Amino acid sequence: MDSLVAVEKEVDKALDLFENFYDVIDQDINKVIDHVVSIMNDLAKIENDQTFKLSADDSVSMCKEQVRDFIKRYSEKHKDLHANISKIGKVIDKNFVPDYGNLSQINLIDTPEKKNNLNMAICEHLLRNGHLEACETLIKESNLNEKIDEERKKPFVRMNYILKKLRDKDVDPALEWCQANSKELKEINSNLEFNLHRLNFIKLVQQGTKAQLEALKYARNFAAFANDCSKEIQKLMGSLIYMTTGLENSPYSSYLGPELWQEIEEEFTKNACKLLGLPVECPLYICVNAGSKALPALVNILQVMQQTQVGTTLSKDELPIEIDIGQKYRFHSVFSCPILRQQSTDTNPPMKLICGHVISKDALSKLNLSGKTRIKCPYCPVEQSPNDARQMFF
Amino acid sequence: MDDLKIIEHSTLKVPYEHLNKMYRNVQKSIDRDCSSINQTMSQIDKQTKTLSDLNQKAELIQSLSNLVEKLRLVKKRSMDLRNEEKEQLELIKKRVNNLKEHDSSDLIVRKNFQKNRLDRILIDYFLRNSFYKTAQILVEQSNLQQMTNLDIFLNEKEICDSLESHETQKCLNWCNENKSKLKKINSNLEFALRQQEFIELVRQQKCLDAVYHSRKYFVNLTPNQLIDVQKSMVLLAYVKYSDNQTSQELLSETRWQYLIDLFKQDNYKINQIPEQSALTTILQAGLSALKTPTCYKKVTAVHNHNCPVCNINFNQIAKPLPYAYCSNSKLIDSYTGEIINEHNQPMMLPNGYVYGFNALMKLMSENDGKIKCPRSHEIYDFSEAQKVFIL
Numbered sequence: 001m002d003s004l005v006a007v008e009k010e011v012d013k014a015l016d017l018f019e020n021f022y023d024v025i026d027q028d029i030n031k032v033i034d035h036v037v038s039i040m041n042d043l044a045k046i047e048n049d050q051t052f053k054l055s056a057d058d059s060v061s062m063c064k065e066q067v068r069d070f071i072k073r074y075s076e077k078h079k080d081l082h083a084n085i086s087k088i089g090k091v092i093d094k095n096f097v098p099d100y101g102n103l104s105q106i107n108l109i110d111t112p113e114k115k116n117n118l119n120m121a122i123c124e125h126l127l128r129n130g131h132l133e134a135c136e137t138l139i140k141e142s143n144l145n146e147k148i149d150e151e152r153k154k155p156f157v158r159m160n161y162i163l164k165k166l167r168d169k170d171v172d173p174a175l176e177w178c179q180a181n182s183k184e185l186k187e188i189n190s191n192l193e194f195n196l197h198r199l200n201f202i203k204l205v206q207q208g209t210k211a212q213l214e215a216l217k218y219a220r221n222f223a224a225f226a227n228d229c230s231k232e233i234q235k236l237m238g239s240l241i242y243m244t245t246g247l248e249n250s251p252y253s254s255y256l257g258p259e260l261w262q263e264i265e266e267e268f269t270k271n272a273c274k275l276l277g278l279p280v281e282c283p284l285y286i287c288v289n290a291g292s293k294a295l296p297a298l299v300n301i302l303q304v305m306q307q308t309q310v311g312t313t314l315s316k317d318e319l320p321i322e323i324d325i326g327q328k329y330r331f332h333s334v335f336s337c338p339i340l341r342q343q344s345t346d347t348n349p350p351m352k353l354i355c356g357h358v359i360s361k362d363a364l365s366k367l368n369l370s371g372k373t374r375i376k377c378p379y380c381p382v383e384q385s386p387n388d389a390r391q392m393f394f
Numbered sequence: 395m396d397d398l399k400i401i402e403h404s405t406l407k408v409p410y411e412h413l414n415k416m417y418r419n420v421q422k423s424i425d426r427d428c429s430s431i432n433q434t435m436s437q438i439d440k441q442t443k444t445l446s447d448l449n450q451k452a453e454l455i456q457s458l459s460n461l462v463e464k465l466r467l468v469k470k471r472s473m474d475l476r477n478e479e480k481e482q483l484e485l486i487k488k489r490v491n492n493l494k495e496h497d498s499s500d501l502i503v504r505k506n507f508q509k510n511r512l513d514r515i516l517i518d519y520f521l522r523n524s525f526y527k528t529a530q531i532l533v534e535q536s537n538l539q540q541m542t543n544l545d546i547f548l549n550e551k552e553i554c555d556s557l558e559s560h561e562t563q564k565c566l567n568w569c570n571e572n573k574s575k576l577k578k579i580n581s582n583l584e585f586a587l588r589q590q591e592f593i594e595l596v597r598q599q600k601c602l603d604a605v606y607h608s609r610k611y612f613v614n615l616t617p618n619q620l621i622d623v624q625k626s627m628v629l630l631a632y633v634k635y636s637d638n639q640t641s642q643e644l645l646s647e648t649r650w651q652y653l654i655d656l657f658k659q660d661n662y663k664i665n666q667i668p669e670q671s672a673l674t675t676i677l678q679a680g681l682s683a684l685k686t687p688t689c690y691k692k693v694t695a696v697h698n699h700n701c702p703v704c705n706i707n708f709n710q711i712a713k714p715l716p717y718a719y720c721s722n723s724k725l726i727d728s729y730t731g732e733i734i735n736e737h738n739q740p741m742m743l744p745n746g747y748v749y750g751f752n753a754l755m756k757l758m759s760e761n762d763g764k765i766k767c768p769r770s771h772e773i774y775d776f777s778e779a780q781k782v783f784i785l
Contacts, residue, residue: 004494011483015480015483029468033469067431075425078420085417096407108674117710121708126532288511288515289680292400295675325684338723343717392782393747
């Protein structure tokens with residue numbers, strides 16, 4: 001944030017100086033023009049040879065001086081502004097990192113196949129976000145034609161239509177879709193249909209008393225959700241009290257913000273993708289978000305590694321530091337042996353000792369190097385035979 | 395260090411570079427105007443010196459009025475110049491303001507920023523890979539005209555197209571426009587273009603023209619360029635039996651592709667566009683941070699199709715990348731997807747499968763108080779599950 005403010009400060013400064021420069025120049029040029037015009041007028045009046053020559057000499061040489069003075073100022077003052085321009089560039093360079101250092105040394109997309117994979121992932125992202133036209137153009141421009149057939153696009157076309165309508169605050173197509181898929185939606189415990197009805201209901205309440213009857217009638221739609229959403233239904237019905245005075249100044253004002261509409265778009269996309277057997281959140285979006293979290297840390301550590309001459313590139317096995325990308329983006333259990341600090345694999349699985357403590361198989365065999373028949377748990381006094389340890393699966 | 399600092403350098407530097415170029419052109423334009431005024435003034439000065447009688451009055455007044463005309467023109471032009479420079483400065487300001495949304499206190503604004511950022515990164519990727527139409531559509535649909543550098547790339551496309559149809563003129567014009575910058579980065583582009591022209595002349599059997607061409611343009615060469623020139627001059631000798639390997643290389647079609655790549659490289663450099671697309675670098679970091687041994691079946695576990703690294707599109711791409719480093723175990727219940735920790739203790743069934751306490755409760759409620767392992771389908775009592783300690 002500070003870096004942005006620093007750049008903005010310089011830009012504002014430059015804007016002021018430029019405005020000022022041109023204002024002054026404009027005034028100056030007006031003065032010069034006025035002066036020349038007045039000379040012309042004066043000369044026009046003169047009818048005597050002698051006076052004409054003297055006066056012309058005089059006024060032209062004065063004019064010359066003024067004009068030369070002006071052009072000198074015009075050019076030089078503009079030249080002076082360069083310092084401010086280059087300052088902007090310097091501030092940008094100082095506050096932002098111009099490249100990713102050694103991180104970009106690997107060519108991630110090194111085969112045509114990987115390129116296709118990446119373009120497919122982008123297509124999926126575009127489809128999910130309602131950019132059907134962009135997706136179709138990408139398919140053409142990147143020659144993915146054979147890879148994506150019409151059948152694959154079809155559900156997205158419908159999804160896009162519904163999303164577009166939701167953006168126009170029309171929930172009906174989405175409701176229709178819910179009713180058509182009610183069984184599947186129930187299986188994944190979706191609240192989508194209720195939330196759609198809720199939006200329709202709020203729309204009616206917003207219209208004020210004239211829609212009173214309609215709102216009451218519409219509330220019957222909530223009956224089907226009485227078990228799962230009773231709290232929310234109570235709240236919604238409560239909002240009827242404020243129909244006359246308007247929701248804006250009521251405890252229900254949060255119903256009016258854009259949040260609910262944004263949420264419903266996301267909820268619908270997630271539900272629709274789930275039913276299509278697709279990941280709930282767009283994989284490309286997750287990768288880029290995780291990447292923008294990880295990138296600063298990685299660039300940083302590479303710099304430090306270079307400075308301390310530990311190395312210049314990342315190892316191929318494991319990243320050198322732990323990056324917290326948030327619980328939401330953890331998709332698999334990872335068991336890390338508390339003794340060896342290694343992630344387990346099928347050849348080095350987690351083993352449960354009799355006492356319930358878990359260590360990796362490699363750590364267990366290290367404890368038993370001398371081939372003793374009994375070992376002691378590293379974390380508690382319990383002794384046991386190494387054979388009593390059990391492999392676990394997460 | 396935050397992600398803005400790492401990712402957005404070019405977002406600000408590219409329009410800055412443009413501003414800088416524009417500023418220099420404005421200065422040139424101002425200097426031109428000034429010298430033109432100066433010239434007119436000098437003429438008037440001379441005219442005044444030779445004045446003898448009133449008959450020349452009309453003439454002098456006419457000259458003065460010409461001067462006024464010229465000054466008015468300069469005044470008008472200075473307003474145009476002012477707007478140009480102002481607009482470019484304001485563009486940088488707009489980009490700064492857009493980037494500020496990254497730290498907005500409003501969650502929706504922040505989410506929107508991330509979405510837009512992905513679109514921007516994609517547009518950059520499209521443009522680099524010549525998917526111009528896709529880029530244009532996305533720019534329009536996402537309203538990112540001011541946040542992307544479409545113009546630079548469209549200009550680049552025009553020149554690439556001309557090179558593809560074996561024309562050098564447009565690219566040479568471009569070299570001329572950016573002469574001082576190209577010199578600063580030691581660009582070889584102009585020389586390579588001239589060399590290509592030479593090769594084309596030889597190809598058309600216009601050997602004499604080729605010699606003239608070489609005399610005109612192959613001057614002030616660097617040692618490396620001299621070697622290249624010598625290699626191309628050889629063509630004059632055996633153009634008819636071009637089985638010689640070097641000659642074949644020079645005459646080959648791929649040299650035009652080489653020129654296109656060379657031009658693109660220089661174009662990026664002088665516009666301060668990073669050499670690599672942000673997309674692949676960010677993906678590299680992101681995939682690595684997400685990558686676990688489970689994604690490559692090094693660990694037997696339940697498949698999670700929400701994981702991007704397991705996704706067919708990314709699995710191959712992420713293969714050569716390092717795994718995320720994980721110093722402490724992070725466990726996720728394979729049945730409910732909940733985190734397993736001290737509030738949801740891990741329990742192991744006799745078959746070795748581990749679930750969180752909550753999952754076992756859920757399984758019991760679904761199966762009359764007995765636990766049916768979702769993976770092995772064996773049935774156990776709750777008393778058979780053992781608490782385990784993951785440190």
